[in-house]
Amino acid sequence: MASVLEELQKDLEEVKVLLEKSTRKRLRDTLTSEKSKIETELKNKMQQKSQKKPELDNEKPAAVVAPLTTGYTVKIRWDQSDKFVKIYITLTGVHQVPTENVQVHFTERSFDLLVKNLNGKNYSMIVNNLLKPIS
Numbered sequence: 828m829a830s831v832l833e834e835l836q837k838d839l840e841e842v843k844v845l846l847e848k849s850t851r852k853r854l855r856d857t858l859t860s861e862k863s864k865i866e867t868e869l870k871n872k873m874q875q876k877s878q879k880k881p882e883l884d885n886e887k888p889a890a891v892v893a894p895l896t897t898g899y900t901v902k903i904r905w906d907q908s909d910k911f912v913k914i915y916i917t918l919t920g921v922h923q924v925p926t927e928n929v930q931v932h933f934t935e936r937s938f939d940l941l942v943k944n945l946n947g948k949n950y951s952m953i954v955n956n957l958l959k960p961i962s
Contacts, residue, residue: 912959
């Protein structure tokens with residue numbers, strides 16, 4: 828697990844460097860969204876690592892069951908026109924998910940929504956390069 832955390836940390840540092848150097852709005856929005864995703868993944872991996880119990884000597888690592896939060900991710904679709912951006916997200920049971928499992932990151936023209944561990948799945952919606960700034 829340490830090498831995964833190290834790689835994520837290196838990725839995060841490189842994205843930060845690129846973000847500081849970038850001048851184009853579209854690229855900055857993309858890098859900001861990617862930075863947010865890496866930070867979320869890094870945070871989740873660190874939480875998983877801290878929650879893991881020490882393995883017994885006679886246990887095989889393959890026998891360890893991954894926590895439910897590592898379920899697959901379902902993409903959510905959206906659409907925009909020159910006048911409107913309308914996003915309707917219907918997720919059955921989302922009101923029962925702890926608030927810390929719903930994360931959203933906004934930039935001027937993008938957002939990144941993540942709903943973790945809803946019925947064993949993660950729901951992700953990343954919208955970059957909106958036609959107009961978010962009000």
